[in-house]
Structure formats: C-alpha cells, structure tokens
Amino acid sequence: DTGVSQDPRHKITKRGQNVTFRCDPISEHNRLYWYRQTLGQGPEFLTYFQNEAQLEKSRLLSDRFSAERPKGSFSTLEIQRTEQGDSAMYLCASSAGNVYNEQFFGPGTRLTVL
Amino acid sequence: RKEVEQDPGPFNVPEGATVAFNCTYSNSASQSFFWYRQDCRKEPKLLMSVYSSGNEDGRFTAQLNRASQYISLLIRDSKLSDSATYLCVVNIGSSASKIIFGSGTRLSIRP
Numbered sequence: 001d002t003g004v005s006q007d008p009r010h011k012i013t014k015r016g017q018n019v020t021f022r023c024d025p026i027s028e029h030n031r032l033y034w035y036r037q038t039l040g041q042g043p044e045f046l047t048y049f050q051n052e053a054q055l056e057k058s059r060l061l062s063d064r065f066s067a068e069r070p071k072g073s074f075s076t077l078e079i080q081r082t083e084q085g086d087s088a089m090y091l092c093a094s095s096a097g098n099v100y101n102e103q104f105f106g107p108g109t110r111l112t113v114l
Numbered sequence: 115r116k117e118v119e120q121d122p123g124p125f126n127v128p129e130g131a132t133v134a135f136n137c138t139y140s141n142s143a144s145q146s147f148f149w150y151r152q153d154c155r156k157e158p159k160l161l162m163s164v165y166s167s168g169n170e171d172g173r174f175t176a177q178l179n180r181a182s183q184y185i186s187l188l189i190r191d192s193k194l195s196d197s198a199t200y201l202c203v204v205n206i207g208s209s210a211s212k213i214i215f216g217s218g219t220r221l222s223i224r225p
Contacts, residue, residue, distance in 0.1 A: 040217065056209055
C-alpha cells in the first residue's frame with residue numbers, strides 16, 4: 001500500500017498524559033499536513049511541513065502541541081498534558097506540491113482523553 | 115460569515131435520483147477548489163478537483179462560478195454507495211493554512 005499511513009489508529013489516554021502520533025506520507029510527496037477533526041465538522045488545519053521545514057502553524061496549535069519531520073519523510077505530532085478537549089480525530093495528509101496541490105489523507109488517529 | 119459554507123443536509127434521496135450540492139466561499143481571491151468524500155469514521159478521500167471550465171468524472175460533475183463565489187457538485191443516477199458526507203475545500207490563499215474545509219453535506223441514498 002503506497003498511501004498515507006498513520007499510527008496508532010486509536011489511542012485512549014488519561015488526562016495529563018503525553019501522546020505521540022506518527023504519519024508516513026506518500027513517498028514522493030514533499031508536503032505534509034496535520035489536521036484535527038471533531039464530529040460534524042470538517043478538518044481544521046494544525047500545521048504544515050515542506051520537506052523537513054515546518055512552515056506554518058495554526059493558532060489552534062497550543063504550546064502543548066509539537067510536530068516534527070526530522071528527515072523530510074515521516075512526521076510525528078506530540079500532545080503534552082492532554083486535556084479532554086483534545087479528543088478528536090487527528091488526520092495527516094500529504095501532497096506533491098503541484099499546481100492543484102491535491103492532498104491525500106491517511107486513515108487518522110482517533111484520540112480519546114478520559 | 116464562514117469562509118466556506120455548505121448546507122449540512124442531510125439530503126435523503128432515492129436511488130437513481132440526481133442530487134446537487136452547493137458550496138459558497140467568501141474570498142474572491144480563492145485559487146483552487148476540491149470536493150472530498152468522507153464515509154463515517156473514515157478519512158476524507160479526494161473525489162475531484164474543480165477546474166475553472168468545470169469538469170466531469172462519470173456520474174459526477176463539478177462546476178465553479180467565480181462571479182457568485184460558489185462551487186457545485188452534481189451526482190447523477192445516484193447509487194446506495196454514494197451515501198457519505200461531501201466536503202467542499204477551498205484554497206483561499208497561497209499558504210497551507212488557507213486551505214479551508216467546509217463542514218460537509220450529508221447524503222443518504224435510500225433503496
């Protein structure tokens with residue numbers, strides 16, 4: 001399968017714990033995006049990498065959130081001191097950065113904070 | 115006013131019907147447009163990009179109206195498998211944070 005993959009698919013944690021998610025983009029894609037989606041809403045932009053450089057971060061991304069893409073391939077998203085409001089689906093997408101810049105999504109990591 | 119707005123639905127139509135959704139956007143400088151399909155508890159999947167001249171892919175037709183700032187998706191001869199949420203996506207600027215997803219329109223096809 002050469003699509004975007006994410007791990008884990010589900011994560012249940014207690015409030016205050018740290019969690020880390022991984023995303024492996026389509027191999028030839030240089031752009032990688034993280035989104036958060038809650039029930040009944042469309043995905044909301046969190047952050048964006050072009051190769052290993054993190055070029056944009058949303059105001060939604062508080063200090064408890066950090067993302068890396070150290071070698072320009074896979075990316076990790078860490079949430080420290082999780083809160084119940086962090087419960088959501090975390091989606092990763094990648095794109096080739098061509099004219100239309102179509103994004104392809106991974107299956108997501110569903111986070112539940114108890 | 116939201117940057118990208120969609121009628122949330124649900125649209126409940128019989129199999130074989132034709133159904134159309136609109137999506138309005140607020141920024142006249144928006145540059146690119148897409149329709150995604152999302153099944154329950156799954157990731158969004160790209161359905162089609164929307165080109166200035168309009169485009170068709172089988173039973174699906176997408177159109178862009180820049181003057182009125184909306185895009186549309188038409189589904190002909192609807193199938194049960196078309197039941198999903200359809201997300202409108204608008205790139206309202208040159209940066210990644212300006213790729214805005216609508217909240218989606220739910221479509222349910224009944225036998």
